[in-house]
Amino acid sequence: MQLFLNGEWNGLSDTAEVVNPYDGSVIDTVPCASPAEITSAIDGLARGAQAMRNMPAHQRVDILRKAASLMRERQEKLGRLISTEEGKVLAEGHIEAGRAAETIDLSADEARALHGETVPLDSTPGGVGKLGFTLRVPCGIVAAITPFNFPMNLVAHKVGPAIAAGNAVLLKPASDTPLSALKLVEILLEAGLPAEAIACITGPGAALGQAICTDPRVRKISFTGSAEVGEQICRLAGLKRVTMELGSNSPVIVLDDADPEKVATALAVTGFANAGQVCISSQRVIATPSIHDDLLDALKAKVGQLTAGDQLAEGTNVGPLVREADARRVEEWLGQARDQGAELLCGGDREGSVVQPAVLANVNRDMRMSCDELFGPAVGVTRADSIDDAIRLANDTRYGLSASIFTQDIDKAIRFAREVDSGNLHINFGTAWRAETMPYGGLKDSGMGKEGPRYAVEEMTETKMVVIHGK
Numbered sequence: 001m002q003l004f005l006n007g008e009w010n011g012l013s014d015t016a017e018v019v020n021p022y023d024g025s026v027i028d029t030v031p032c033a034s035p036a037e038i039t040s041a042i043d044g045l046a047r048g049a050q051a052m053r054n055m056p057a058h059q060r061v062d063i064l065r066k067a068a069s070l071m072r073e074r075q076e077k078l079g080r081l082i083s084t085e086e087g088k089v090l091a092e093g094h095i096e097a098g099r100a101a102e103t104i105d106l107s108a109d110e111a112r113a114l115h116g117e118t119v120p121l122d123s124t125p126g127g128v129g130k131l132g133f134t135l136r137v138p139c140g141i142v143a144a145i146t147p148f149n150f151p152m153n154l155v156a157h158k159v160g161p162a163i164a165a166g167n168a169v170l171l172k173p174a175s176d177t178p179l180s181a182l183k184l185v186e187i188l189l190e191a192g193l194p195a196e197a198i199a200c201i202t203g204p205g206a207a208l209g210q211a212i213c214t215d216p217r218v219r220k221i222s223f224t225g226s227a228e229v230g231e232q233i234c235r236l237a238g239l240k241r242v243t244m245e246l247g248s249n250s251p252v253i254v255l256d257d258a259d260p261e262k263v264a265t266a267l268a269v270t271g272f273a274n275a276g277q278v279c280i281s282s283q284r285v286i287a288t289p290s291i292h293d294d295l296l297d298a299l300k301a302k303v304g305q306l307t308a309g310d311q312l313a314e315g316t317n318v319g320p321l322v323r324e325a326d327a328r329r330v331e332e333w334l335g336q337a338r339d340q341g342a343e344l345l346c347g348g349d350r351e352g353s354v355v356q357p358a359v360l361a362n363v364n365r366d367m368r369m370s371c372d373e374l375f376g377p378a379v380g381v382t383r384a385d386s387i388d389d390a391i392r393l394a395n396d397t398r399y400g401l402s403a404s405i406f407t408q409d410i411d412k413a414i415r416f417a418r419e420v421d422s423g424n425l426h427i428n429f430g431t432a433w434r435a436e437t438m439p440y441g442g443l444k445d446s447g448m449g450k451e452g453p454r455y456a457v458e459e460m461t462e463t464k465m466v467v468i469h470g471k
Contacts, residue, residue, distance in 0.1 A: 001182045003031045003202050006044035007195030012037075016203070018179055021087040021353050022310050022320045030178050033203035035211035041170055041199035042141065042217050048168035048196030049140045055194075057111050060164060064108035066191035071101035071184075078152065078183060080312075085177045086151050087319040087353070088274045089311045100156040100184070103436045106453040107160030114165065114457060121467065129470035136461045138166035139219040139241060143212050145205070145233070147224045148322050149277045151177035155184055157436075158222045161456035163193065167220070171200040172212060176322050178202045205229070213237045220460055224279075226373075227399075227445045243449030243459050245441060247373040248401035249283045250431035251394040253416065255387060256290040258406035262428075264298035266406075267379060270430025272306060272357050275318050276377040277326075280402035282430040283374055284363070285381040286390045292383050296345060299359045299381070304346040306357045308377070318377050320353035327353045330376030334358055337367045342380065365396055373399070387412055394420050400443035402431035422446075 002009040012031035019026055052060075071078065075097045083093030116134035121127030144158035155173060162169045173181035178200075185200045201208060209229075213221060213236035223233050224245040234242055252270075254263050271282040287295050311319030321327045331350040337360055338344055347358030355377050363370050363380030370380055384390040394403055404426035405416040413427045423442040426433060434440055441450040449459050 001028055001030055001179060003033060003037070003200055004182070004185055005037060005041035005199040005201060016175065018085055018176070020084055021176075021322050022312075027085055028179055030182070030202040033201045033208060035208060037201055037203075038170075038208055038211035039215070041201055042215050044196050045141045045168040045170055045199055046217055048194060048198070049138070051194050052163070052166045052168050052197050053138055053140075055166060057114060060111040060166065061108045063188070063192045064104050064111060064160060064163060067188050067193075068101045068105035068108065070187045070191060071097065071104060074187075075101065078180070081183060082152055082180050083311050083319070085179050086148060086274075087311050087322050089316050089319050092274060096150055096153050099436060100153040103153060103156040103453065104160045106436055107156075107164040107457075110161060110453045110457045111164035114461070116463070119465070131468040133466050135464040135466060137464055139460055139462055140167060141170060141218045142167045142220045142222060142460055143170045143172065143218045145172045145209070145212070145221065145223040145225070146174060146181065148174035148177040149274060149279075151180035152184060154224055155181045157451050157453070157456065159184065159188070159198070161453045162222075162460050163188070163197070164453065165457045165460045167460055168197045169199070170212065170218065171198065172205065172208060173200065173202065175202070175204055209233065210236055213240075222451075222456070222459070227447075230447060241459065243441075243451065243456070244447035245279065245449075245451060246401075246445060246447040248279050248399040248442065248446050249371070249373050249397055250280050250399075250402045250404070251284040251286055251397070251420075252282050252403070252430055253384075253387070253390045253394055253405040253407075254285060254287040254291055254295055255390070255405065255407040255409065255412060256288050257408045258291055260291055260294040260298040263295060263406050264302040266430045267299060268302040268306065270432035271379040272303065272318050272377050273432060275308075275321050275355070277321060277375050278432050280424065280432045280434065281375070282379060282404070282432055284370055284394075285379050286384045286393050287381060288384050288386065288390060292381070296359070296361050296381060299379070300345045303357045303359050303379075308354050308356050318357055321355065321376060322353075324353040326376065327355050330355050330374060330378065333369045333374060333376075334360065334378060337363060337369050337380065340364070340367050342367060347378070365393065371397065387415070391416065391419050398445040401446035402426070402442075404429060404431045
């Protein structure tokens with residue numbers, strides 16, 4: 001496929017292969033852009049931003065509605081593309097394609113609902129006789145820098161609200177999974193989006209990031225990825241508006257009154273979907289004494305039934321990691337944990353980019369798979385003395401994106417919600433759950449700002465205050 005800028009699809013002499021992470025087979029090639037293409041794209045988007053700013057809301061609604069409809073018509077093909085280039089199993093690819101259509105549809109709702117508000121200036125003596133109201137206006141050009149793990153829905157979560165708010169969009173998809181993003185751009189153009197209102201530039205982030213982040217015409221950057229890269233972007237961005245959706249190592253507290261089978265069933269999903277390559281994947285399981293051993297038995301049984309391999313084959317539960325280098329890293333971290341005293345109950349074997357789903361016991365906070373983001377198909381179980389100890393362990397991290405608790409005690413559940421430092425909190429399910437409508441974002445090093453179309457539109461608009469002075 002080609003990149004898209006200045007209203008045209010273009011190829012470049014320098015290209016990169018997009019491969020199936022399971023077997024390395026080449027799916028397609030894409031251009032490797034340089035900073036010059038970024039500058040050229042922004043030149044065109046500056047004109048597109050003005051066109052979008054002047055576009056009536058009902059037209060933005062119509063474009064997004066039509067795009068969502070086209071995505072639903074093509075859901076099966078889009079789902080297969082997602083799975084082929086990213087590595088998630090086919091069922092997950094189809095689900096993601098459907099969720100992406102929903103995200104675009106919800107963005108249309110927000111385009112219709114965008115409004116300012118009146119301000120009661122006469123609430124102070126100096127404001128008597130004056131009328132105040134706000135206007136919500138688009139930022140202008142929004143840079144959307146997206147990750148590999150949800151190559152269509154996380155693109156939709158940035159591009160949809162940006163268009164709804166009346167912005168132009170500079171899209172930089174992950175180098176491993178650019179095809180889904182390019183297909184979404186095709187669909188948006190087919191749905192009537194002005195050609196100069198969007199650009200999709202493919203290539204390595206290290207080469208393109210500085211050009212994106214330092215150009216003063218880009219007023220808003222929305223990034224999903226690692227905390228380390230997010231920090232670099234913030235340093236380069238200066239006074240731009242930023243939304244950062246960064247990493248995590250999500251804790252799951254399991255109290256004595258929980259059902260170990262229910263917990264294990266949930267964790268077999270929330271710890272291993274997309275081979276654990278989910279920012280909110282359940283990673284640190286913290287269990288209190290009376291349930292600890294029963295939970296280990298239940299987890300070993302449930303996770304041991306998961307089949308890892310070719311993501312396009314029927315019966316596969318867990319696909320490959322996106323790169324073999326990532327699979328080697330996961331294998332290494334599991335080995336380090338074992339050397340430090342953890343017990344591997346099941347899984348952990350690697351073949352190419354596939355790692356067998358693993359459960360580790362006796363994991364402590366000093367092990368890398370506990371204190372860092374694993375981003376792979378494994379969970380580690382840590383024993384806690386009490387709920388006090390469990391909450392302390394849950395908070396003993398630089399991250400705060402998602403956390404969960406299993407308990408039938410409502411008082412303890414509410415205490416968890418109040419005391420655990422996390423942007424998303426789940427009671428009686430794992431950490432990897434998200435609805436497109438919810439405000440999604442983290443605390444601490446997990447980032448700043450919120451996604452979800454309603455909340456992203458707020459992040460992608462600016463407020464003007466208007467005061468009409470009486471005689």
